[in-house]
Amino acid sequence: MRVLGIAGSPRRGGNTDLLLAEVLRGAESNGAEVKTIVPSELNIAPCEHCDDCLKTGECTTQDDMQPVYLELERADRIVLASPLHFMGVTAQLKAMIDRCQALWARKYKLKKPPLGNRRQRKGLFISVGGRSKANQFGPALATVKSLFRTLDITFAGELVFSGIDEKGAITKDPNALKQAHLAGQRLVED
């Protein structure tokens, strides 16, 4: 089983990176093969809405998104990690998500499987927010669920923490990393 972690924060070693690493350690401890990609370290242009993909299901922009499509196709489980940035996912992750419009085109225009095969995939969302506002993860979750639905990835749940702001603050929550480890183990159990 291959698990792809997508580290959406531009703050390397920050709270979502720590959570994601622990989820992946949990998955690994149950025998999964794991890989992490970091959108902020890749050259991924935003979607230009050129509509080229509507004819072929392929994006014609040649940048680091091309290998990301292949990683998504290979994955059985996807763990999207992003802090809240103005209520949504980070701009770096959103650029990657928007480039999945080519996969939307495969599915809805060309009637093909969006990720090339019909293997059962599951996806988990991890997030933190500095504030402690009720329902603050709703907008980001809506984006993530829309992506997963488009890619035929079953939503396997979310692991979100409020009031986590300073770099590394997540380690002060006595249960957060433990919960992340368990979530990773569970994600690859069935």
Ligand SMILES: Cc1cc2nc3c(=O)[nH]c(=O)nc-3n(C[C@H](O)[C@H](O)[C@H](O)COP(=O)(O)O)c2cc1C
């Ligand atoms: C540009 C920017 C926008 C942010 N917007 C929000 C927000 O809307 N809600 C919130 O709760 N926290 C917000 N935060 C705080 C981060 O979510 C918080 O610091 C988080 O712990 C960062 O996680 P990381 O260490 O994984 O990058 C924002 C931070 C930045 C830099």
